[in-house]
Amino acid sequence: MNRLLRTSAIRLSLRYAMFYMLVAGAGLAILYWATSRYVDAQIEAGLEHHLKTLTKLFENKGAEGLRRALERRGIAAEPENHRFALYVDKSGKRLAGDLKAWPPRAKPNGRVSNVWIEDELIPFAMEDHDGYWPTIATTLPDGSRILVAQSVRQAEDLQEFILATLFATFTLVIGLTLALGWRMGRQLLTRIDQINATAGKILNGHLDQRIPVTGRGDEFDELAQKLNAMLDHINRLINGMRQVTDNVAHDLRRPLTRLRNRLDVTLLESRDAEDYRQALESTRGDIEEVLKTFNALLEIAQAESGHFRGEIEVLSLSELASQMGEMYVDLFDAEGQHLVLAIEPGICVRGNRQLLAQSISNLLENAHKYAGSKAQVTLSLQGDQAGAVLSVGDNGPGIPKDQQENVLRRYVRLDRARSTPGNGLGLSLVNAIAQLHHARLMIEDNAPGLAVSLHFDAVACPSEQTPA
Amino acid sequence: MHLLLIEDDQEAAAWLSKGLQSMGHVVDHAPDGEDGLHLALTGDYDVLIVDRMLPKRDGLSIIRMLRADGDLTPALVLSALGEVDDRVQGLRAGGDDYLVKPYAFEELLARLEVLTRRHKEQAPATQLKAADLVLDLTTHKVTRAGKTIRLQPKELQLLEYLMRHQDQIVTRNMLLEHVWDLHFDPQTNVVDTQISRLRGKIDKDFDKPLLHTIRGRGYRLSENE
Structure with missing residues (x-):
């Protein structure tokens, strides 16, 4: 309850209610005033007309005619009109009319004024008894006086009605506004409570919890979707990290265990210097393997973090690819494989030379390792307006379609690769480097074989640079 | 060779000194940047081995101070696994070579050897x-x-x-x-x-x-x- 009152919706609706009250109040006050004025004017006109009629009657029919007309008309004639007449002679004695006596304050000046009419003057008990009645009176030529007064009951009724309307409207407006604010506040609180509850569950370790989206498309849905997307991303990162940790543990346990075993066996009995030397050399080899895995991991982490601080320049990818290709030709030849270079000259990209060189190196080494003996591997670079495509294709066994996406992940080594040396980090490093360079890494079927390509944005080569 | 090793990791420094001494070198060790700079300015060394991250004064600033002082003693910079950029910074500061940890001891030896020769061989041969x-x-x-x-x-x-x-x-x-x-x-x-x-x-x-x-x-x- 306290919380509800503190919600912005309630505060806002209270403020609106106050504002509505002011506006509605002012409007109704004006209406009340205008209506009163109108009613007063109506009464005044009615009274003046009535007096004129009676004066005319006197002029035409004389005192007796007026008296009889008044007697005849009586009160019963116009009870709903509540207009009362009185005709008195020079001395003030009642001759005819509805009132019992001349009101003391009434002046026969022919103008409407409010005169106090007491209950005793009124011929029968009326609900609206005494009060200031609009009254008009005049002195006739023979010295007698005539008076017409209007009971205020009608006007009061109207005023009461207007006041009642005013009050009812106020109540309605405030009630409605508060109800609306209450509802809005409740809705707001419900949605925020949902978000709070979800956040609480996530804090308690239920990372798969998501904020419900109502589908209304309002700002809360938008917020919920953004938060959910953020949570998904965080979840992916955490899972990735967890997987890496697991895999690091797994991958390092193997060489470390081997190392430990070798040391244990070596220390079991005393040996000659040559034995010790050999054991130490093998140990160094194992440690090197561990360090390489570590370095690869750190390089990936660095490239993936996106906070690369190294030098990014426009460089000739043609020259770099040629250099790398030429460097690796003999390695392929030594295994009976064949590396073909199909490099278009004069293609530049924006990037870091070391990282790009490492990508090419990793792609070539992958092909070398997995394409099989006698495989033909092509390192190609082609460019057009849209960009540059660097590709390493082979005619080896390739990768099954359903596993193509897997190979980008860290440590994924297809069954075939288990027997060859390597840490399963090569392609994921290439992928991380590609992302850092805003390039796309694509794995395609080379029919037969595998083609891995990097798609770069086109960059014009600096003019002083001679095409490779 | 007379070497100055500026390295704050005591254990690593001890092993390194031992290794270098067994290869016939004379090694002085400074555990922080200020000591290192002082020794480098006062002593006469063939090569300086300078760790990048040091207490009191970082390795690159030592080399910068020496170079500003006209001291051209070759310096080999050691650094924890570095970004490509670190290497460039190290060389720009006046370091003559850069070795990223972890490195092989053989690698360090080979590079020290090269640095001393390079320092001595001044006349460009045809x-x-x-x-x-x-x-x-x-x-x-x-x-x-x-x-x-x-x-x-x-x-x-x-x-x-x-x-x-x-x-x-x-x-x-x-x-x-x-x-x-x-x-x-x-x-x-x-x-x-x-x-x-x-x-x-x-x-x-x-x-x-x-x-x-x-x-x-x-x-x-x-x-x-």
């Missing part, structure tokens, strides 16, 4: 010679026993580097860095294939091999085994 193998630096012509050997540009660069560091062990990483300007470890023995190709051209048709592989360490171009 010709490099190893036994009967001659590389003319102006015409880029290579001959052995008077016979012309045709080399491709990269092979020439590789040979030049090996000849400039005659009788020294050069590691695979040194070759990758100085010949191909590559600062990462390829997973394959791609350098070995380049060496065998060069060997095929300069040694194959001659009696005495000049280009030797030193197992587990690197290569050496030398008249002697």
Whole structure:
């Protein structure tokens, strides 16, 4: 309850209610005033007309005619009109009319004024008894006086009605506004409570919890979707990290265990210097393997973090690819494989030379390792307006379609690769480097074989640079 | 050689000193940047081995101070696994070589050797010679026993580097860095294939091999085994 009152919706609706009250109040006050004025004017006109009629009657029919007309008309004639007449002679004695006596304050000046009419003057008990009645009176030529007064009951009724309307409207407006604010506040609180509850569950370790989206498309849905997307991303990162940790543990346990075993066996009995030397050399080899895995991991982490601080320049990818290709030709030849270079000259990209060189190196080494003996591997670079495509294709066994996406992940080594040396980090490093360079890494079927390509944005080569 | 090792990791420094001493070097050790700078300014050293991250004063600023003071003692910068950029910074600060931890002790030895030679060899030669193998630096012509050997540009660069560091062990990483300007470890023995190709051209048709592989360490171009 306290919380509800503190919600912005309630505060806002209270403020609106106050504002509505002011506006509605002012409007109704004006209406009340205008209506009163109108009613007063109506009464005044009615009274003046009535007096004129009676004066005319006197002029035409004389005192007796007026008296009889008044007697005849009586009160019963116009009870709903509540207009009362009185005709008195020079001395003030009642001759005819509805009132019992001349009101003391009434002046026969022919103008409407409010005169106090007491209950005793009124011929029968009326609900609206005494009060200031609009009254008009005049002195006739023979010295007698005539008076017409209007009971205020009608006007009061109207005023009461207007006041009642005013009050009812106020109540309605405030009630409605508060109800609306209450509802809005409740809705707001419900949605925020949902978000709070979800956040609480996530804090308690239920990372798969998501904020419900109502589908209304309002700002809360938008917020919920953004938060959910953020949570998904965080979840992916955490899972990735967890997987890496697991895999690091797994991958390092193997060489470390081997190392430990070798040391244990070596220390079991005393040996000659040559034995010790050999054991130490093998140990160094194992440690090197561990360090390489570590370095690869750190390089990936660095490239993936996106906070690369190294030098990014426009460089000739043609020259770099040629250099790398030429460097690796003999390695392929030594295994009976064949590396073909199909490099278009004069293609530049924006990037870091070391990282790009490492990508090419990793792609070539992958092909070398997995394409099989006698495989033909092509390192190609082609460019057009849209960009540059660097590709390493082979005619080896390739990768099954359903596993193509897997190979980008860290440590994924297809069954075939288990027997060859390597840490399963090569392609994921290439992928991380590609992302850092805003390039796309694509794995395609080379029919037969595998083609891995990097798609770069086109960059014009600096003019002083001679095409490779 | 008289070496100054500026390294705050006491254990690493102890092992390194021991290793270097066993190779016949004299090693002074400074555990922080201020000590290191003081020793470097007052002592006479052949090579400085400077860790980048040091208490009191970082390694690069030591080298910068020395260079500003006109001291050109070669400096080898050691750093925890560095970004490519770190290497550039290290060299820009006046470091002569840069080695990323973890490194092989052999690698450090080889590089120290190269640094001292480089420091001493000041006059630019026009010709490099190893036994009967001659590389003319102006015409880029290579001959052995008077016979012309045709080399491709990269092979020439590789040979030049090996000849400039005659009788020294050069590691695979040194070759990758100085010949191909590559600062990462390829997973394959791609350098070995380049060496065998060069060997095929300069040694194959001659009696005495000049280009030797030193197992587990690197290569050496030398008249002697």
